Amino acid sequence: GGSSNTASGEDAAVSGGSTNTASGENASVSGGTGNKASKNYSTVSGGSKNKASGLASAVLGGSNNTAWGEHSAVSGGVENLAPGNYSTVSGGWKNEASGTSSTVSGGSTNTASGENAVVSGGSMNTALGEDASVSGGTCC
Structure with a gap:
């Protein structure tokens, strides 16, 4: 669903929203807008302009948040x-x-x-x- 989303990593997924990108292996973005999950096993769960760029990192909503340490997380x-x-x-x-x-x-x-x-x-x-x-x- 959504529009202008890209899932380019192996087994990556984007499930809605717009202009979201999941480029890491097994990376995922679950909605929102302008979010990026770029490292393996990284995830962004909505919000806007969030980036999960560390291995197995996560951003759980909010806006303009970045988790780039390995196994790091920002919860909104x-x-x-x-x-x-x-x-x-x-x-x-x-x-x-x-x-x-x-x-x-x-x-x-x-x-x-x-x-x-x-x-x-x-x-x-x-x-x-x-x-x-x-x-x-x-x-x-």
């Missing part, structure tokens, strides 16, 4: 990034989980850059060191 929101391998961003706006196995659980403009680092929301918070955590609030 706007302009969130998950470049760290095994990293996750659970929504919010302009958050980034760049450390390996790091997590940002929402809020805005938060960064978890240390390995296993966690930011649990708030605004403008940064968890830099290995196993570092920030439990919300607003920095500075």
